[in-house]
Amino acid sequence: MAKFGTRIVEDIKGREPVEELVINGFGAFEILENELIGSTYINEMDSMKAYIQHLANGGNAGRRLKLIKGGRSGLTEYEFIGSHLRVYGIQQPGKKLIIFGGKKKKADSSDNIADFQNLLEQYQKSL
Amino acid sequence: MNKREKLLRSKTYLVSQIQLGLLNLIGNYKDKKKLKDYQLANELGVSKGYVSQILNATYDHKISKVVELSLACNAVPITFFVPLEEYVQYDQEDKIYQIFPVIRPRLVDFEAKIEVSTEVKKSVNIFKGSDSVRISAQTYQFSLV
Numbered sequence: 001m002a003k004f005g006t007r008i009v010e011d012i013k014g015r016e017p018v019e020e021l022v023i024n025g026f027g028a029f030e031i032l033e034n035e036l037i038g039s040t041y042i043n044e045m046d047s048m049k050a051y052i053q054h055l056a057n058g059g060n061a062g063r064r065l066k067l068i069k070g071g072r073s074g075l076t077e078y079e080f081i082g083s084h085l086r087v088y089g090i091q092q093p094g095k096k097l098i099i100f101g102g103k104k105k106k107a108d109s110s111d112n113i114a115d116f117q118n119l120l121e122q123y124q125k126s127l
Numbered sequence: 128m129n130k131r132e133k134l135l136r137s138k139t140y141l142v143s144q145i146q147l148g149l150l151n152l153i154g155n156y157k158d159k160k161k162l163k164d165y166q167l168a169n170e171l172g173v174s175k176g177y178v179s180q181i182l183n184a185t186y187d188h189k190i191s192k193v194v195e196l197s198l199a200c201n202a203v204p205i206t207f208f209v210p211l212e213e214y215v216q217y218d219q220e221d222k223i224y225q226i227f228p229v230i231r232p233r234l235v236d237f238e239a240k241i242e243v244s245t246e247v248k249k250s251v252n253i254f255k256g257s258d259s260v261r262i263s264a265q266t267y268q269f270s271l272v
Contacts, residue, residue, distance in 0.1 A: 010129070050147060063183050
C-alpha cells in the first residue's frame with residue numbers, strides 16, 4: 001500500500017495555494033518531471049505550471065482546462081491540457097491538489113483519466 | 128537557483144503568461160456577450176482558426192494584432208519591461224506588479240528666484256518638480272558681479 005501525503009508546490013504562487021500529492025515520498029510533479037527528462041516535452045512543464053497558476057489566480061483558463069465529468073470522488077476534478085502533456089487535479093476547500101500528470105495519449109486521454117481516478121480513490125481511502 | 132526562480136526565468140512560462148492574459152481578455156468578452164466562436168471571429172474581424180488559437184492559448188503572432196484584438200474588446204494592452212533580478216526578488220517577497228494610474232510627470236518645471244543685491248555671494252533656491260508638487264530643493268551658491 002502506497003503512503004500518501006500532500007505538500008505545497010513551491011513553483012506555483014497563486015491567490016489560492018496549489019498542493020501536490022506525495023506518493024511514497026515523490027510528488028506528482030516530480031514523478032512527471034522525472035519521466036520527461038531527456039525528452040522535448042520537459043519545457044512544456046513550465047506552460048502547465050503557468051496554466052495552473054492562472055487558474056489559482058481566478059483567471060479564465062479557456063480550453064486549457066477541462067472539468068472531468070462522471071467521477072466517483074464527489075469532488076471537482078480538473079484536467080489541464082497542454083500540447084503534449086496532461087495534469088490532473090481536484091478542488092479542495094481553499095486549495096487545489098494536483099494528483100497526477102502524464103503524457104497525452106494518441107487517441108484520447110481516457111487512460112490517464114482512469115489512472116488519475118484510481119489514484120484519487122486510493123488517496124481518499126487512505127485518509 | 129530555486130525552482131520558482133528557474134520558472135520565472137523560463138521563456139515558455141513568460142510566453143504562456145502573455146497568451147493567458149490575451150485568453151482571459153477574449154474569453155471573458157466571449158462569455159459576457161455569449162458568442163459562439165464564429166460570431167466572435169466575425170466581430171473581431173479574424174478567421175475562426177485565429178480565435179481557436181487565442182482560446183487555446185497557443186497564439187504567437189504580431190504585436191499589431193494583439194493591439195487590434197485588445198481594442199476590439201475595449202481594452203488597451205500596456206507593456207512594461209522590468210529588470211529581471213528585481214522581478215525575481217519581488218516575487219520572493221510575494222510582491223506582484225499592479226497597474227495604477229499616476230499623474231504624468233512633466234519634463235522640468237524650472238523656477239529660480241534671484242534677489243538682486245550688491246553682495247558678492249547670494250544663496251539661490253532652485254526648485255525642480257512636477258506640476259503642483261515640488262519634490263526637491265537644492266541650494267546653490269552663485270557669484271554675482
